[in-house]
């Protein structure tokens with residue numbers, strides 16, 4: 317998993333060519349029902365997230381749960397199947413997306429990924445046409461492995477490219493080079509992948525806006541269907557975070573980060589990408605990430621693996637953040653669940669505000685009334701004109717949509733609107 321991404325946290329079009337599925341085609345193209353005529357992802361089914369907590373080595377900025385020792389992969393996979401067996405009895409809605417995230421899921425061989433998917437389909441309500449995404453590190457991929465992942469039913473690739481500049485990759489502590497990233501995309505295209513997302517990082521100390529623009533231009537030569545652009549954060553417990561804390565590294569100031577954000581949005585939109593979520597850009601609606609859209613829509617998802625989070629109704633729960641603990645508990649027939657919370661009405665509304673304002677689609681008063689049984693204008697109406705005057709929000713087609721500057725200030729806007737919950741009668 318990459319920086320800036322929600323910690324618990326697929327697309328397609330009917331024009332896409334039929335991929336070379338193996339094993340009689342476990343997964344097929346999503347036809348009819350998943351996408352609207354305009355190409356928007358419509359599903360209200362649940363999603364399945366599988367956390368693969370292994371990496372070739374830890375990157376200098378990463379605080380996601382993963383370990384650099386891959387010897388535990390076989391026992392982890394047995395535990396993962398045991399967790400699927402435990403979840404088999406729960407009343408989950410049908411699942412139409414599967415997302416293998418991490419960590420570095422491409423450390424699993426294609427055959428192992430195929431077995432994981434087979435077990436998921438056999439034990440969980442995963443649809444036969446579920447849409448499968450694999451996060452991958454370019455340094456772990458070959459032409460043959462990409463063709464094999466495709467044959468196992470992987471439809472979409474999310475490549476952790478981060479930069480196409482070798483000195484930046486070295487600074488970040490990445491294991492791959494820019495050449496490997498370009499080759500990975502070329503091999504993926506020849507394997508038939510027509511949905512490729514690239515993760516990129518900006519706001520790197522010592523790099524200018526012109527450097528970032530060159531990186532973006534290099535990425536665009538690869539014609540990705542999707543781009544996730546994250547600003548570098550430096551958590552204190554990471555090697556780069558420690559360097560920053562001791563004064564050896566100066567993080568990019570907030571106003572410069574804001575300038576980079578606004579530039580990125582304007583630049584990519586001018587190149588035909590839709591800035592549909594704070595950090596995410598797609599080449600047309602059909603290339604949004606269908607699995608991640610579920611998180612932003614508060615659609616149920618089941619997370620399996622160490623540290624994975626799940627959400628159903630108003631309940632959230634999460635697994636133990638340790639491969640050893642995860643394997644041990646499941647080996648003893650116990651649940652790997654580490655914690656759980658039941659969201660109150662106020663918490664659920666607050667979450668809806670935060671997630672909605674991070675999306676270009678913004679807040680839909682009709683949806684609010686349906687989900688929460690209250691009148692949107694009655695609760696928030698007094699604040700909306702002020703946000704509009706400040707150029708952060710605009711009313712469009714009955715919804716309230718963040719402007720580009722509004723996306724930059726999404727969390728601040730959500731906090732202001734959530735404040736109205738406290739003063740309601």
Ligand code: SF4
Nearest residue numbers: 317371374375378419
């Ligand atoms: S590849 Fe790097 S950034 Fe991604 S999860 Fe592993 S250590 Fe973290």
